Amino acid sequence: MYAHIRYDDREYVGLAQVAPDLRERILLVDGVSKAYAMTGRRIGWGLGPSDLVRAITAVQTQNCTQTAAVTQLAAVAALEGPQGVLAERRAIHHRRRDAALAILRQSPHLDTVAPDGAFYLFPRLATGDDLAVADALLEAGCATVPGSAFGAPGHLRLSFATDITALEAGCRTVVHVLDEVAS
Structure with a gap:
């Protein structure tokens, strides 16, 4: 896929x-x-x-x-149809991935590996329950999927298949909420 x-x-x-x-x-x-x-x-x-x-x-x-x-x-x-759209979309996703990583890697509460493909990040939480963190993020207006849903508790699944402005705002929310949860 x-x-x-x-x-x-x-x-x-x-x-x-x-x-x-x-x-x-x-x-x-x-x-x-x-x-x-x-x-x-x-x-x-x-x-x-x-x-x-x-x-x-x-x-x-x-x-x-x-x-x-x-x-x-x-x-x-x-x-x-024309297949050039595939390279264009790949470049857009690449820019979005890098923009999200730049923000999320500022948080000491996440270990975020750059994926080689797809349009999801799967950061590991330094501490905390992924279900509780996902709920806190949802209350702050940022939807994520707890890693537990994928058999990987302690992680969050974040999609970067959205416009760059919403993505960057969402990533800043993740960093902010994790700072609050950790304090």
């Missing part, structure tokens, strides 16, 4: 390329939601061994209805 949102010059290499001997056991999943900013549209695909794809299809057809025609047309337009 994030193959087109990487912040270094390394070429994307899929698992089937790395381990071709496992090809019959690999399911590749992709979609348009992240790269083409079609979040919420839930349109994607899976490629893999026919037995696995048939089993997934049997389950999926009982859990979902259909994808709206307009969403299908939009996905086709995205995939067949």
Whole structure:
């Protein structure tokens, strides 16, 4: 899903390329939601061994209805249209990532590693309960997701897929609230 949102010059290499001997056991999943900013549209695909794809299809057809025609047309337009937008969006996300990191790394209450891709930061809290911190941040007007939701208590998940002004304000709120919680 994030193959087109990487912040270094390394070429994307899929698992089937790395381990071709496992090809019959690999399911590749992709979609348009992240790269083409079609979040919420839930349109994607899976490629893999026919037995696995048939089993997934049997389950999926009982859990979902259909994808709206307009969403299908939009996905086709995205995939067949000019692809320069991918590099433009990657550059925008890169600037946003760096702007957020510059602010968050000022806090002694966070250990924030720069991600190589995607548009999320996952800082580790120096101290404190991630659920309580996320609640305090929400009360201050800043929505985050506690790391506990991802099996990583003591972390926060922060999206930087927003405009730079809101992002910087949100990061300053995170730093301010953590300073208050720690005192």
